[in-house]
Amino acid sequence: MKVAFHTLGCKVNHYETEAIKEAFVSRGAEIVGEEDPADVYVINTCTVTNIADRKSRQFIRRARKTNPDAIIVVTGCYAQVASDDVAAMPEVDLVMGNNRKSEICGLVMEKFVAKSSTEAPAESLAAEHGAGAAAKDRAEVRVTPRDELTFYEDLGKIKSASDEMSRAYIKIQDGCDRFCSYCLIPYARGPVRSRKADEIVEEVRNLVEAGFREVVLTGINTALYGTEAGAEHSLSELLTMLDELETSEDFRIRLSSLEPTVVDKDNVEEIIRHRRLCHHLHLSVQNGSDSVLKAMNRHYTREEYLDIVFMLRNHDPLFGITTDIIVGFPGETEKDFEDTLDIVKKSAFGRTHVFRYSPRKGTAGAAMKDAVPEQIKKERAEALESLGEKAAKAFTGANLGITHTVLIEESCDGYATGYTGNYIKTYIEDPEGRIEAGKLYKAVLTRTFRDGALAVLE
Numbered sequence: 001m002k003v004a005f006h007t008l009g010c011k012v013n014h015y016e017t018e019a020i021k022e023a024f025v026s027r028g029a030e031i032v033g034e035e036d037p038a039d040v041y042v043i044n045t046c047t048v049t050n051i052a053d054r055k056s057r058q059f060i061r062r063a064r065k066t067n068p069d070a071i072i073v074v075t076g077c078y079a080q081v082a083s084d085d086v087a088a089m090p091e092v093d094l095v096m097g098n099n100r101k102s103e104i105c106g107l108v109m110e111k112f113v114a115k116s117s118t119e120a121p122a123e124s125l126a127a128e129h130g131a132g133a134a135a136k137d138r139a140e141v142r143v144t145p146r147d148e149l150t151f152y153e154d155l156g157k158i159k160s161a162s163d164e165m166s167r168a169y170i171k172i173q174d175g176c177d178r179f180c181s182y183c184l185i186p187y188a189r190g191p192v193r194s195r196k197a198d199e200i201v202e203e204v205r206n207l208v209e210a211g212f213r214e215v216v217l218t219g220i221n222t223a224l225y226g227t228e229a230g231a232e233h234s235l236s237e238l239l240t241m242l243d244e245l246e247t248s249e250d251f252r253i254r255l256s257s258l259e260p261t262v263v264d265k266d267n268v269e270e271i272i273r274h275r276r277l278c279h280h281l282h283l284s285v286q287n288g289s290d291s292v293l294k295a296m297n298r299h300y301t302r303e304e305y306l307d308i309v310f311m312l313r314n315h316d317p318l319f320g321i322t323t324d325i326i327v328g329f330p331g332e333t334e335k336d337f338e339d340t341l342d343i344v345k346k347s348a349f350g351r352t353h354v355f356r357y358s359p360r361k362g363t364a365g366a367a368m369k370d371a372v373p374e375q376i377k378k379e380r381a382e383a384l385e386s387l388g389e390k391a392a393k394a395f396t397g398a399n400l401g402i403t404h405t406v407l408i409e410e411s412c413d414g415y416a417t418g419y420t421g422n423y424i425k426t427y428i429e430d431p432e433g434r435i436e437a438g439k440l441y442k443a444v445l446t447r448t449f450r451d452g453a454l455a456v457l458e
């Protein structure tokens, strides 16, 4: 049986795809490319924006065209929040919500066996009525309502990370209960559930022994790890356990992000004292204006955010901070936008990801008045992107002459490229391809270059 996967969205989705893939492989399936003919297509969808929904639908249709007779499984956040819409697509056979991903492999195997024994009628149906005909009126839906998503779904321990050359992403948590007013994710992912710390530590050990030198701890809202009633360990305790883990080779840990709507300066101070943690945090500020933050239901002020930034830079002046910012939230004035520009200047971000606000049906933001015109959103986004690039260059400039540990990810155009612990993209000249991907090298940053810095091995 040939199985193809297509994954949209965040690293949690990618991790879950890896776990589903490994379940199929362990039962003898062959994994093929997403555009190749396959017996089964698993589409792990995302619903973070309207565009993500559209891309999910496009790929479902494309898979059906590639093999009119395949079993098409749709899972992930779009399948969770819009299961009726997905099930109504004639191309779809099976709709599996979040927390039902561990059932996919067994269910598909059963369907495949049943289908193989009735192969002739299915084929003739497709031949008679064209692509997708064989799938009509038979989408099966297995979706658990949001409030019943109460347990952490065990997808086993992954042994590899086939999308990644050098970093391994590990899921430690699911769900979010913060309901930021622009975000649909708490509806798609349900309440907070944390994975058992022992399972995480064991999975980290396996991946480090398999050769990974950087492990990224990821979740829907990583900062919420261990915060639900009955949780056994806090995030800080988990990091202590990982600091104490003995492995044949050393490794470093990165957190995929920390939400300032969950953590304050004291929490962050406790977290960053862990020795294996990279000196880099992704702290999504989302906006620099107190009134917009309030409307976004973010529960912190710009001063509280800056307190975290200044504490981090006090701890290490070259601590890398990256961020996300939404421009054009309803009611955002020119003065609000100036506050956002100001927070970018003060924070010296290593990277600033800028998003133009677009309302998501079902969120509080979608009902808000005073929409910002698209042209103004565009102008603000461009101004912010330009400032973000300047800030990134300045941050890289402050690191020149300093030795960093770089995890090499790939070789391209005669350069070995990777990231420092504080998340500067690094290019090392390597015309003969001697530098190995997946290994840590000590290198001195010499000058700003492309989207990062040029470096020489120490």
Ligand code: SF4
Residues within 6 Å of the ligand: 176, 177, 178, 179, 180, 183, 184, 185, 186, 220, 221, 259, 261
């Ligand atoms: S913290 Fe806010 S933005 Fe992040 S997942 Fe939760 S609701 Fe969405």
